[in-house]
Amino acid sequence: xxxxxxxxxxxxxxxxxxxxxxxxxxxxxxxxxxxxxxxxxxxxxxxxxxxxxxxxxxxxxxxxxxxxxxxxxxxxxxxxxxxxxxxxxxxxxxxxxxxxxxxxxxxxxxxxxxxxxxxxxxxxxxxxxxxxxxxxxxxxxxxxxxxxxxxxxxxxxxxxxxxxxxxxxxxxxxxxxxxxxxxxxxxxxxxxxxxxxxxxxxxxxxxxxxxxxxxxxxxxxxxxxxxxxxxxxxxxxxxxxxxxxxxxxxxxxxxxxxxxxxxxxxxxxxxxxxxxxxxxxxxxxxxxxxxxxxxxxxxxxxxxxxxxxxxxxxxxxxxxxxxxxxxxxxxxxxxxxxxxxxxxxxxxxxxxxxxxxxxxxxxxxxxxxxxxxxxxxxxxxxxxxxxxxxxxxxxxxxxxxxxxxxxxxxxxxxx
Numbered sequence: 001x002x003x004x005x006x007x008x009x010x011x012x013x014x015x016x017x018x019x020x021x022x023x024x025x026x027x028x029x030x031x032x033x034x035x036x037x038x039x040x041x042x043x044x045x046x047x048x049x050x051x052x053x054x055x056x057x058x059x060x061x062x063x064x065x066x067x068x069x070x071x072x073x074x075x076x077x078x079x080x081x082x083x084x085x086x087x088x089x090x091x092x093x094x095x096x097x098x099x100x101x102x103x104x105x106x107x108x109x110x111x112x113x114x115x116x117x118x119x120x121x122x123x124x125x126x127x128x129x130x131x132x133x134x135x136x137x138x139x140x141x142x143x144x145x146x147x148x149x150x151x152x153x154x155x156x157x158x159x160x161x162x163x164x165x166x167x168x169x170x171x172x173x174x175x176x177x178x179x180x181x182x183x184x185x186x187x188x189x190x191x192x193x194x195x196x197x198x199x200x201x202x203x204x205x206x207x208x209x210x211x212x213x214x215x216x217x218x219x220x221x222x223x224x225x226x227x228x229x230x231x232x233x234x235x236x237x238x239x240x241x242x243x244x245x246x247x248x249x250x251x252x253x254x255x256x257x258x259x260x261x262x263x264x265x266x267x268x269x270x271x272x273x274x275x276x277x278x279x280x281x282x283x284x285x286x287x288x289x290x291x292x293x294x295x296x297x298x299x300x301x302x303x304x305x306x307x308x309x310x311x312x313x314x315x316x317x318x319x320x321x322x323x324x325x326x327x328x329x330x331x332x333x334x335x336x337x338x339x340x341x342x343x344x345x346x347x348x349x350x351x352x353x354x355x356x357x358x359x360x361x362x363x364x365x366x367x368x369x370x371x372x373x374x375x376x377x378x379x380x381x382x383x384x385x386x387x388x389x390x391x392x393x394x395x396x397x398x399x400x401x402x403x404x405x406x407x408x409x410x411x412x413x414x415x
Contacts, residue, residue, distance in 0.1 A: 004030040004122070005320050007142055007156035009129040009169045011038070013104070013302050014288030015162035016111040018309035020058070023118035024405040025317030030154065031121075032144060034128035038105035038112075045104050045214075045221065048303040049089070049096040049393040054310065056095070057400060059407030063110055066411065069102035070215055072200035075388065077375060078213075078250065083198050086378055088385035089393055099393050101214060101221075113414050132159065132172045132284070139173065139283035158325050159284045160312070162305075165272050167290035173281055179274040180349055183357040184210075185231055186269040186296055187224040192256045193217070201299070204249050205359045211249045223296065227360045231268050239263060271295055273345060280330035287312055287333070292341050295348040297356075298392045304341060310399035311336045317404065340396035347391070 006022055008015045011033030022029045047055075047069070055064050075087035090097045115121045126147035133141040133153055141155035161169035170177075193215065204211045210225035224246060226234060234242065239262055247254040260266065272293040279291045288305030295301075312333045319325045378384045 001141075001153050001155050003141075003155045004028050005157050005323075006030070006160060006316075007032070007154055007158070008160045008162055009142065010161070010163035010167075010290070011035075011108065011112075011123065011125075012162060012164060012288070012305070013044070013108065013111075014290075014305035014309045015160070016108055016115065017054075017306050018160060018162065018287065018313055019121060019123070020111055020115040020118070021310065021313035021402070021405045022317055022320065023115055023121035024407075025313060025321065025402070026120060026404075027317055027320045028120045029122070030156075031115075031123045032127045032129055032142070032154075033123065033125050036126045036147065038108040040105065044299065044302040045101050045107075045216075046299045046302055047100040047102055047107060048300075048306075048395075049092055049094065049099060050303060050395055050398040051306050052096040052098075052100060053094060053398070054306065054401055056409070057406050058114070059409050060110065060114055060412070062409050062411045063114070063414070064100075064102075064107075067102055067106045067110060069100045069106075070217055071098040071100055072215065073098040074200045075392065076198065076200060076202045078198065078202050078204040079375075083202050084375060084379060085382075085385060086375060087388040087392060088382065089389045091383070091386035092389055092393055094394075096393075101216060109414070110412075114412055116415070117412065129163065129169060132169065137282055139281060142169075157283070157323060158316070158320060158330075161284065161286040161290040162288050162309070163290055165274075165289040165293035167286065169284070170276070170286050170290045173284055173286075175279070175281065175286065176277045177274050178277055179272075180345070182271045182273045182295060183228055183352055183360055184225045185228055185271050187226060187231075188267045188269060189222050189224070189260055189265050190216075191220045191222050191253060192259060193220045205356070208360060209245055209249060210356065210359055211246060213250075225356065225360060228271070235263050242266070269296065273348065275341065275345060279334040280327065282327050285312065285316075285330050285333060291334075292345065294345065295352065297348045297351050298344075298388075300344055300392055300395065303392075303395055304337075304344060307340070307395060307397070307399040308333070308337050310401065313405065314399070314402040317402065337397075343396050344391070 005028040008031045019031045073089040076083040131143040202213045212223040214221040243257040275292040287308040
């Protein structure tokens, strides 16, 4: 049987950050990723200010600067009079007063290249975790299957579930979960963008839907918020009804909607909002969306997942190196990350219940025909725009790279 010290299921942002940090801490770590590469569209493409600071601490700032990306320093709502700022990132503390939008595959490739420089790191692509192995109540490793149909087992001192909101590892572990209702799902698609059009992330809500436009240079990465469970019903109405709905929200997009030729161009994100009551059992830890699936409100899911990974590395690298990871030490990860997770999810629930639910039900008119009171207040007192900016771009408890993982700035060799 193969063996490693730390086995990470999932090569997303949380899994790759944790793998890199543990390897720099001298821990033998293996990451299993079921896909052949990281090239998957409409994934979270946000690299927050706190993560940019983390990359600087890891010495990866120069390498990240070479990756094509857009910097955004404002979050806006689109009114009839034009875009209005509700979050001003230029008011943030620290060197990064912005959020970066970068294709997630480029970000993950960068982390993988940095991790491969560590002799104790292994990344196995096209290798899917299929189950857990146990000895009594303790998780002792995983079973896997490769794309070629080969199967096997890997024993590990600790298995970390970083395999997302539909985590197989979490399900196999049988950890109890608290689920919160959500009023929406999301359709992702692309629309051409012209020079001079809204920058950053711009939202438009009401009339039974919501639309978010994210500047990606030559195109908008576009999210249409639809009522929960309406995907099949709305698709049955045809692509013409889809175009009409988008054009009703943002009329100046009407002509370019012809570029969405069919529903093959529209990808569904099934939104979840949940949280494990306990993030671990003996020999196993859940982090990121596997521990707490986040709503896309604010785009903060990746930020929380990365910070979970940093906290886990800081707390567990030494015990893993010494072969003495206990359940009490695993519980410390949840205690450290519980408050920012809970506060963020509570804020998301308030927003969806107080505003999005009404907008998606069609009981609120298109925002812009009347300026909502919160937007009036935040425009009257611009300093308040720092609050949503901080909560989105940095978070309630930002995590910093442990001393053992820090490096001087340099450009690493990219594969």
